[in-house]
Amino acid sequence: xxxxxxxxxxxxxxxxxxxxxxxxxxxxxxxxxxxxxxxxxxxxxxxxxxxxxxxxxxxxxxxxxxxxxxxxxxxxxxxxxxxxxxxxxxxxxxxxxxxxxxxxxxxxxxxxxxxxxxxxxxxxxxxxxxxxxxxxxxxxxxxxxxxxxxxxxxxxxxxxxxxxxxxxxxxxxxxxxxxxxxxxxxxxxxxxxxxxxxxxxxxxxxxxxxxxxxxxxxxxxxxxxxxxxxxxxxxxxxxxxxxxxxxxxxxxxxxxxxxxxxxxxxxxxxxxxxxxxxxxxxxxxxxxxxxxxxxxxxxxxxxxxxxxxxxxxxxxxxxxxxxxxxxxxxxxxxxxxxxxxxxxxxxxxxxxxxxxxxxxxxxxxxxxxxxxxxxxxxxxxxxxxxxxxxxxxxxxxxxxxxxxxxxxxxxxxxxxxxxxxxxxxxxxxxxxxxxxxxxxxxxxxxxxxxxxxxxxxxxxxxxxxxxxxxxxxxxxxxxxxxxxxxxxx
Amino acid sequence: xxxxxxxxxxxxxxxxxxxxxxxxxxxxxxxxxxxxxxxxxxxxxxxxxxxxxxxxxxxxxxxxxxxxxxxxxxxxxxxxxxxxxxxxxxxxxxxxxxxxxxxxxxxxxxxxxxxxxxxxxxxxxxxxxxxxxxxxxxxxxxxxxxxxxxxxxxxxxxxxxxxxxxxxxxxxxxxxxxxxxxxxxxxxxxxxxxxxxxxxxxxxxxxxxxxxxxxxxxxxxxxxxxxxxxxxxxxxxxxxxxxxxxxxxxxxxxxxxxxxxxxxxxxxxxxxxxxxxxxxxxxxxxxxxxxxxxxxxxxxxxxxxxxxxxxxxxxxxxxxxxxxxxxxxxxxxxxxxxxxxxxxxxxxxxxxxxxxxxxxxxxxxxxxxxxxxxxxxxxxxxxxxxxxxxxxxxxxxxxxxxxxxxxxxxxxxxxxxxxxxxxxxxxxxxxx
Numbered sequence: 001x002x003x004x005x006x007x008x009x010x011x012x013x014x015x016x017x018x019x020x021x022x023x024x025x026x027x028x029x030x031x032x033x034x035x036x037x038x039x040x041x042x043x044x045x046x047x048x049x050x051x052x053x054x055x056x057x058x059x060x061x062x063x064x065x066x067x068x069x070x071x072x073x074x075x076x077x078x079x080x081x082x083x084x085x086x087x088x089x090x091x092x093x094x095x096x097x098x099x100x101x102x103x104x105x106x107x108x109x110x111x112x113x114x115x116x117x118x119x120x121x122x123x124x125x126x127x128x129x130x131x132x133x134x135x136x137x138x139x140x141x142x143x144x145x146x147x148x149x150x151x152x153x154x155x156x157x158x159x160x161x162x163x164x165x166x167x168x169x170x171x172x173x174x175x176x177x178x179x180x181x182x183x184x185x186x187x188x189x190x191x192x193x194x195x196x197x198x199x200x201x202x203x204x205x206x207x208x209x210x211x212x213x214x215x216x217x218x219x220x221x222x223x224x225x226x227x228x229x230x231x232x233x234x235x236x237x238x239x240x241x242x243x244x245x246x247x248x249x250x251x252x253x254x255x256x257x258x259x260x261x262x263x264x265x266x267x268x269x270x271x272x273x274x275x276x277x278x279x280x281x282x283x284x285x286x287x288x289x290x291x292x293x294x295x296x297x298x299x300x301x302x303x304x305x306x307x308x309x310x311x312x313x314x315x316x317x318x319x320x321x322x323x324x325x326x327x328x329x330x331x332x333x334x335x336x337x338x339x340x341x342x343x344x345x346x347x348x349x350x351x352x353x354x355x356x357x358x359x360x361x362x363x364x365x366x367x368x369x370x371x372x373x374x375x376x377x378x379x380x381x382x383x384x385x386x387x388x389x390x391x392x393x394x395x396x397x398x399x400x401x402x403x404x405x406x407x408x409x410x411x412x413x414x415x416x417x418x419x420x421x422x423x424x425x426x427x428x429x430x431x432x433x434x435x436x437x438x439x440x441x442x443x444x445x446x447x448x449x450x451x452x453x454x455x456x457x458x459x460x461x462x463x464x465x466x467x468x469x470x471x472x473x474x475x476x477x478x479x480x481x482x483x484x485x486x487x488x489x
Numbered sequence: 490x491x492x493x494x495x496x497x498x499x500x501x502x503x504x505x506x507x508x509x510x511x512x513x514x515x516x517x518x519x520x521x522x523x524x525x526x527x528x529x530x531x532x533x534x535x536x537x538x539x540x541x542x543x544x545x546x547x548x549x550x551x552x553x554x555x556x557x558x559x560x561x562x563x564x565x566x567x568x569x570x571x572x573x574x575x576x577x578x579x580x581x582x583x584x585x586x587x588x589x590x591x592x593x594x595x596x597x598x599x600x601x602x603x604x605x606x607x608x609x610x611x612x613x614x615x616x617x618x619x620x621x622x623x624x625x626x627x628x629x630x631x632x633x634x635x636x637x638x639x640x641x642x643x644x645x646x647x648x649x650x651x652x653x654x655x656x657x658x659x660x661x662x663x664x665x666x667x668x669x670x671x672x673x674x675x676x677x678x679x680x681x682x683x684x685x686x687x688x689x690x691x692x693x694x695x696x697x698x699x700x701x702x703x704x705x706x707x708x709x710x711x712x713x714x715x716x717x718x719x720x721x722x723x724x725x726x727x728x729x730x731x732x733x734x735x736x737x738x739x740x741x742x743x744x745x746x747x748x749x750x751x752x753x754x755x756x757x758x759x760x761x762x763x764x765x766x767x768x769x770x771x772x773x774x775x776x777x778x779x780x781x782x783x784x785x786x787x788x789x790x791x792x793x794x795x796x797x798x799x800x801x802x803x804x805x806x807x808x809x810x811x812x813x814x815x816x817x818x819x820x821x822x823x824x825x826x827x828x829x830x831x832x833x834x835x836x837x838x839x840x841x842x843x844x845x846x847x848x849x850x851x852x853x854x855x856x857x858x859x860x861x862x863x864x865x866x867x868x869x870x871x872x873x874x875x876x877x878x879x880x881x882x883x884x885x886x887x888x889x890x891x892x893x894x895x896x897x898x899x900x901x902x903x904x905x906x907x908x909x910x911x912x913x914x915x916x917x918x919x920x921x
């Protein structure tokens with residue numbers, strides 16, 4: 001079997017390209033090296049849909065971001081992921097910053113960003129966002145900016161792609177690529193894949209993949225961003241709050257999530273290790289201090305988790321979306337911020353490239369753009385809930401107390417196309433363990449359900465990867481071993 | 490929708506809920522218990538060590554044995570209960586909605602509610618330990634569940650952060666299972682659990698206790714590979730250069746318990762700074778007819794103390810239904826109780842002026858240990874109204890004082906009681 005297109009990387013970019021391509025009659029596969037999709041940069045970023053004024057005009061990323069932002073509304077309707085266009089503020093704390101905001105506003109309006117407005121009336125600003133510091137002198141308000149759950153959107157994209165015929169191969173790390181007679185041969189540990197075209201959406205490792213076909217023209221540097229997440233209801237923010245941007249990043253945000261939590265972060269730390277997602281004492285301190293400049297009263301005692309993600313920073317500081325010299329090999333690399341916002345526009349661009357490569361883009365007759373809305377316990381009205389439980393009792397068994405998640409939602413997450421196969425997979429798809437007790441109560445129960453549904457021993461259920469096991473043995477096994485070996489009497 | 494009616498609804502069937510329900514049932518009121526687990530008994534079921542019941546039964550029992558005594562009474566008294574059922578909402582007008590997988594959505598109407606939902610453990614996120622996010626990090630209670638209920642070991646080599654009681658008990662439990670507990674690390678200069686657990690669980694098994702240290706980094710991307718620990722100053726700042734690495738595959742956290750009050754908040758009740766609901770001396774919250782007892786109100790040292798508090802709540806609920814329910818609300822004047830010097834928190838938060846002739850039970854904890862102190866009650870004008878000497882105070886031991894305010898000369902004009910624990914003036918030492 002020869003695939004028309006193989007996409008390397010099951011992050012938001014790879015999954016979005018897969019789903020966009022699935023409207024054509026093509027054989028498509030996605031290869032992901034981790035145990036689950038959405039496991040890299042996709043699961044640890046700010047989840048902001050940017051308005052698009054931030055990048056300078058000569059950058060491709062600005063163009064992609066402005067276009068991509070507008071494409072979100074339809075995508076959210078079709079894919080049924082939570083998108084809230086709550087708007088963002090860039091907060092000026094000093095008078096001399098206002099002129100910079102003015103330039104951004106004017107350029108943004110010229111470039112088609114809707115609704116950009118400079119607000120200097122402090123009373124109005126505080127009314128719009130009461131948590132903001134009294135030191136504010138003005139804000140650039142971008143009403144088209146929004147928040148999204150980046151991993152839930154990626155699962156939705158993958159599910160819809162799979163519904164439309166895309167094959168997903170997880171735990172398939174591409175080790176080698178051979179190119180002969182216009183056919184690529186990709187080797188993973190388990191098998192060999194053949195494809196006429198490759199889209200390299202391998203995130204942090206895109207340069208490594210590119211080098212496999214002899215294309216060595218860019219480098220990706222990991223830039224760490226650390227975050228602290230606060231409990232739901234510990235603070236209610238109306239807006240995404242940015243400080244004035246620096247050359248390095250958009251700065252440390254104070255931002256609501258799609259599920260009503262608040263987070264602070266990220267900082268920006270250049271690294272060499274592409275796997276170093278550890279948080280640091282200094283980093284956590286830095287983001288709290290940075291965030292306090294925007295919101296002086298943070299709910300610090302309500303912190304429920306800290307985490308870090310790595311941005312894929314290309315040496316050009318701009319997206320690399322190239323139809324390369326290797327015929328049929330498309331690089332989609334260096335998708336740094338605003339990559340999440342740009343993903344739909346990037347996917348369109350990839351289709352244009354495939355068309356240029358002569359790929360026959362016949363429509364997929366069976367294409368259905370709708371990914372059904374996941375049913376959520378919390379969204380049911382009382383009578384509806386009662387009926388649901390009568391039809392399927394799994395709706396009535398609450399597994400996660402903090403987020404009120406019943407067994408049924410977990411079953412749905414496991415049995416969805418490209419469904420959950422480990423505890424984090426369940427957590428990121430339907431939220432058990434995302435709350436204040438961080439899985440303290442529900443984890444054994446989620447493990448039980450996974451073991452039952454996947455038909456594996458309880459002890460073999462993992463957190464996220466093969467090596468992230470939870471349990472080592474049954475009780476007494478250790479003792480028996482020691483007794484047998486004569487270590488203990 | 491299935492509906493239930495009761496005079497009193499008890500939410501939670503742990504030590505507190507069971508004792509409260511039994512107490513209420515001793516009158517002829519109709520009581521109903523809702524429990525989210527599949528069995529009655531609550532967290533005591535996984536506490537298979539002994540040390541329970543010394544006060545309540547003057548016997549030494551294990552957790553399950555202690556719970557069983559109450560479960561038997563519930564059955565003997567034919568108190569109805571619904572298991573595997575989660576209360577999802579308490580409305581402001583005291584309607585309760587719950588779900589389970591047999592009956593669907595359940596509506597309960599009750600004249601009074603007793604909140605007995607217990608507490609939960611603080612997590613890594615709550616104390617913001619930096620590092621990676623591998624598997625192998627558990628709260629002590631979660632590990633206790635894996636070992637004692639599910640029958641699995643979470644790891645081979647352990648570091649335990651925090652010297653709370655469950656942490657120390659798990660150190661011993663895992664040692665019995667042939668595991669290697671490398672250290673119990675405590676950020677404070679003293680143990681945060683009971684002395685008897687320090688002796689019986691750590692010292693008797695030569696498990697090292699490292700005080701004034703904390704975990705500063707989590708190592709390992711997939712499964713935990715080890716932790717860095719570092720010495721801290723008395724303000725808990727890390728001392729640079731004191732860091733060292735301990736190899737282990739499991740980290741247990743025993744870093745405190747937090748009353749579980751989501752439903753309490755939903756019902757519209759006010760919480761006080763310990764995380765429990767604000768209550769008066771009858772253990773009634775700021776919502777008329779909603780009472781609280783056990784660890785949902787304040788985290789207790791011993792289950793026996795939970796039981797006695799719950800009995801008190803039960804008695805007060807009987808009084809409430811008899812004398813106050815459905816009667817015009819009398820505007821009750823209240824005395825505010827305020828934690829002063831070296832008091833971490835104080836219960837009750839309010840005392841009804843009409844109750845000052847009866848015994849009021851005050852519970853509080855100090856912030857830091859001290860020797861030769863006096864516990865002092867003052868009014869709003871800073872006038873000392875009561876003092877008591879104490880040789881030793883420590884945060885892990887809750888202090889309980891029962892006082893008849895009238896007998897100690899408190900007038901009904903008083904607005905405020907401030908309690909403080911201060912070093913004894915020199916002159917008093919002689920009288921010790």
